[in-house]
Amino acid sequence: MSKEKPQNTKTANPTASGDDSRDGSPPFAWSPLTRALLSGWLVIHMAAVFLPPFAFQTSSVPGSGSPLAVPLMQWISPYADGLYLNHGYAFFAPDPGSSFLLRASMEFDDGRETIHRTMPDLDIDWPRLRYHRHFMLSEHLNASFIPAQPPPEVAANPADLEVWQQRHAVYASRREAIINHLKKKYGADRVRLRRVEHRLLDPYEFTQPNRRIDSPETYIELSETPQPRATP
Amino acid sequence: MNHLMTWATHWLKEIVAGWNQFWFAEQQPHTLALIRILAGLMLFYTHAVWTPDLMKFLGPDGVLPNQVARDIHGNSVAWSYLWYFESPTVLGALHLFALVVFAMFTVGFYTRVTSILATIITLAYCHRLSGVFFGLDQVNAMLAMYVMLGPSGAVYSVDRWLAERQAGQGGRQPEPVRPTASANLAIRLIQLQMCVIYLFGGVSKMRGEMWWDGSAVWFAVANLEYQSMDMTWLVRSPWLIALLSHITVFWEAFYCALVWPRRTRPVVLFLAVCVHGGIGLCLGMWTFGLAMIIANYAFVPAELTRALVSAGSTSLRRLAGGAGGRQLQPAADAEPTRKQLRGKLRGNAN
Numbered sequence: 268m269s270k271e272k273p274q275n276t277k278t279a280n281p282t283a284s285g286d287d288s289r290d291g292s293p294p295f296a297w298s299p300l301t302r303a304l305l306s307g308w309l310v311i312h313m314a315a316v317f318l319p320p321f322a323f324q325t326s327s328v329p330g331s332g333s334p335l336a337v338p339l340m341q342w343i344s345p346y347a348d349g350l351y352l353n354h355g356y357a358f359f360a361p362d363p364g365s366s367f368l369l370r371a372s373m374e375f376d377d378g379r380e381t382i383h384r385t386m387p388d389l390d391i392d393w394p395r396l397r398y399h400r401h402f403m404l405s406e407h408l409n410a411s412f413i414p415a416q417p418p419p420e421v422a423a424n425p426a427d428l429e430v431w432q433q434r435h436a437v438y439a440s441r442r443e444a445i446i447n448h449l450k451k452k453y454g455a456d457r458v459r460l461r462r463v464e465h466r467l468l469d470p471y472e473f474t475q476p477n478r479r480i481d482s483p484e485t486y487i488e489l490s491e492t493p494q495p496r497a498t499p
Numbered sequence: 500m501n502h503l504m505t506w507a508t509h510w511l512k513e514i515v516a517g518w519n520q521f522w523f524a525e526q527q528p529h530t531l532a533l534i535r536i537l538a539g540l541m542l543f544y545t546h547a548v549w550t551p552d553l554m555k556f557l558g559p560d561g562v563l564p565n566q567v568a569r570d571i572h573g574n575s576v577a578w579s580y581l582w583y584f585e586s587p588t589v590l591g592a593l594h595l596f597a598l599v600v601f602a603m604f605t606v607g608f609y610t611r612v613t614s615i616l617a618t619i620i621t622l623a624y625c626h627r628l629s630g631v632f633f634g635l636d637q638v639n640a641m642l643a644m645y646v647m648l649g650p651s652g653a654v655y656s657v658d659r660w661l662a663e664r665q666a667g668q669g670g671r672q673p674e675p676v677r678p679t680a681s682a683n684l685a686i687r688l689i690q691l692q693m694c695v696i697y698l699f700g701g702v703s704k705m706r707g708e709m710w711w712d713g714s715a716v717w718f719a720v721a722n723l724e725y726q727s728m729d730m731t732w733l734v735r736s737p738w739l740i741a742l743l744s745h746i747t748v749f750w751e752a753f754y755c756a757l758v759w760p761r762r763t764r765p766v767v768l769f770l771a772v773c774v775h776g777g778i779g780l781c782l783g784m785w786t787f788g789l790a791m792i793i794a795n796y797a798f799v800p801a802e803l804t805r806a807l808v809s810a811g812s813t814s815l816r817r818l819a820g821g822a823g824g825r826q827l828q829p830a831a832d833a834e835p836t837r838k839q840l841r842g843k844l845r846g847n848a849n
Contacts, residue, residue, distance in 0.1 A: 295523045296680045302523050305684075309522060316692050320699035324706070348575040351625045351640045356699040358634055361707030363715055366724035387724070395727065396548045396635075396786050402724055403631045404562060411571075437570045441563075441630065448555065448562045467718050470734045480723045480731065 314339075315347040323355035366402075366465040367409035369445070370488075373455035382453055385463075408445070409462050411438045414493055462489040526683035527801035528653040528676065532607070533808065534689070535614070535651035537793040538642035539605030542621060545639055545786065546597055549624075553594055556628060559585045563630050571630050580619075581627040597624075607656020614647040638790040641692055649685030655808065682801075689797035694755035701752030710748045713741025720781060727783035747774060758798055771795045 295302065322340040326332035332340075347353040369386040387401035413435040421427045446458045464487045472478055555561045565582055584590055597620045604613040621643040625636050652658040654676050666673035709715035717740045720730040733740050750770045757763040772792055779788030 295519060296525060297523055302519060306518065306522070312688075313691060316695050320695065320703075324699060324702055345576045348572075348577045349622075350644065351577070351622055351637070353575075354637050355703065356634075356637075356696045357703035358700055359715065359719055360700065360703035360710075361705075362709040363718035363722065366722055368724070394548065395783050396545065397552065399633070399784065399786075400548070400552070400556070400631050403633050407630050433573075437567075437573075440567050440570055444564050444567045445562045448560055451560050465722075465724060467721050470714065470717055470737065470740075473721065473731065473734055480721050480726075 311343075311346065315343045315350065315352050318343050319347050319353045320356045323357065363467070365467055367406050367489075368463045368465060368486075369405040369408065370461045370463050371445075371449050372459040373449060373453040374457040374459065375454075376456045382455070384449075404445075405462075408438070408441055409464075409489075411441060412462065412489075413438050414491065415439075416492065462491075463487065464489055522684060522687055523680050524683055525678035525680050526686060527678045527805065528650045528682040529655070529801040529804040529808065530797065530799055531646060531649045531651045531682050531685055531801075532653060532655040533804050534642065534793060534796055535607065535610070535646050536605055536655060537796070538639070538646060538790075539601060539617070541786065541790050541793065542617060542639055542643060543598060543601040543605055545635065546594070546601060546620075546624065550594065550598075553590055554587055556631065557581060557585075557590050558587065563628065565627075568627055568630060572626070577626040577629070579623040579626040581623050607652040607658050610652025610656055610658050614643075614651060618643045618647045633787070635784070635787040635790050637696075638787070638794055642689065642790070642794060645685045645688045645692075647685075648688070649682040650679055651685070653679075653682075678801075686797050689794055690758075693794050693797065694758065697751045697754035701748055701750075701754070704748045704751065710744055713737070713744045715744040716740045716747070722782075725782040725784070727785075728781045730781050746770070750774065764798060768795055768798055 297305070318336065318340050322332055322336040325336045331337075344353065371384045371386070373382040373384070375381070386405050387398050389398055392398035392401045411434070413431065415435055417428060417431045421431050442460060446460050449455065449458045449460070466485045466487060468478060468480055468482075468485065473480065549556065556563055559565070565585065569582065581590075581593070584593065600613050600616045600620060603609060604617040618640075621640050625632060625640050659676075663673040704710040704715070707715070709718055717733065717737075720726065720733060750767070754767055754771075758767045772795070775788035775791040775795075777788075778791075779785030
């Protein structure tokens with residue numbers, strides 16, 4: 268940030284209206300050159316604020332999108348990534364959806380009883396933000412899920428196949444890291460880690476007898492080898 | 500043709516003047532300073548919560564080891580100094596240092612240095628732990644970065660208190676608090692990014708069905724993992740669920756237009772407090788809700804902040820029975836009279 272000139276308190280305008288040259292005082296604290304340089308940076312910076320959510324909204328799958336947004340995003344990505352501006356801001360959107368949890372079973376060869384844990388767990392993860400971190404761990408892992416086996420149309424295209432395999436490798440390494448952590452923490456010989464979808468009840472279902480938002484049938488275990496999806 | 504050229508030149512000049520006024524006019528630092536305190540508290544708390552799980556998330560045997568975190572970023576230029584450390588002692592020391600920096604930043608001690616360090620540390624945690632982050636961290640990073648750009652320690656800070664004490668000991672009047680262009684620039688950047696966040700928050704909801712059929716709020720409150728207050732009784736009032744859903748979408752989508760005019764701004768900010776307060780109370784994300792409310796505070800004029808803080812500190816002094824308590828505000832920065840304040844607010848379109 269350039270050094271600002273000392274201001275006369277009489278002429279300085281606390282209401283940010285600024286451009287008062289009628290009394291002969293300098294209208295702005297910064298010189299035209301400083302303002303021009305800062306303006307250039309502001310254009311780039313605001314582009315880095317605007318383009319990531321714009322590109323996100325124009326894409327249905329990663330890497331796709333509007334022919335305008337994609338190249339602009341590639342251009343601004345280094346700056347936006349560096350300053351942690353690369354976000355979609357799609358909170359509870361396009362629709363509020365199911366939650367995704369992790370269930371782990373730690374198994375022992377020495378006859379100890381299997382330990383079962385769910386992530387997140389409100390009884391263990393306190394305060395609430397700590398719970399939310401664990402919740403995000405399971406949500407992010409599920410969001411990055413890509414099955415090992417690509418669908419035929421992806422397997423037929425080497426470029427698509429490479430992207431698919433890279434994305435699956437990231438998912439697999441994330442999952443493996445959680446398994447390894449639990450193995451070490453509990454001294455377990457094996458850890459079975461499952462992704463679980465907690466389906467939401469619509470208002471009609473909720474008002475039916477014996478239906479609660481935590482009814483056992485609302486928890487659905489997800490397969491690691493589902494039917495291949497059409498697009499990577 | 501001449502008329503067209505004259506009109507175009509005049510139009511361009513107005514655009515440039517408007518741009519200069521918007522970004523480079525001067526503003527008192529009080530709103531920015533209050534945001535520093537509130538955002539600093541949030542940064543401190545957010546990072547303090549990592550403490551019991553430090554090795555679980557940052558360690559080599561944790562759920563997100565360095566290599567996995569790097570793989571998530573792929574070819575991105577995202578960088579974190581935390582990439583390079585795995586030893587519990589070093590990570591513990593770095594974490595302690597981060598908490599000390601956030602504490603100093605919050606109270607405004609060596610604010611220029613600590614604001615820069617707070618931004619670097621915040622971005623480092625964001626990049627290192629992006630596999631477990633959410634909206635709260637996006638807002639935290641935004642506030643740290645923009646508060647760093649302005650003179651956030653000029654008031655309501657240990658720095659200011661020390662400067663006043665030093666001046667008092669030398670028998671001098673302390674330097675008055677002056678409006679600066681960098682305070683305005685920092686506030687403008689927060690304001691504009693908030694507009695972008697809400698615009699795309701609204702646009703992304705418009706792509707869904709539940710926000711249009713009026714059921715979205717039901718599915719938010721019926722989500723057990725988010726729920727911190729049971730609001731499922733709303734099922735008996737579908738009209739209320741629909742009203743809340745529709746208000747949310749339209750408020751988010753039009754925030755970027757309606758937050759600027761003086762007449763609509765209070766309504767838009769009131770709705771922000773309601774929506775984010777509701778998220779905090781009912782959906783268990785009070786940290787995210789508070790962070791968004793803090794960021795919305797950027798739309799409150801500095802003069803109003805000064806009056807509010809002054810009134811608040813007077814009330815506190817009265818409550819504590821310390822009528823003779825230390826006067827933190829210098830004479831030049833004293834509370835404006837009600838009449839002066841009204842005049843300033845009337846002329847304030849920022």
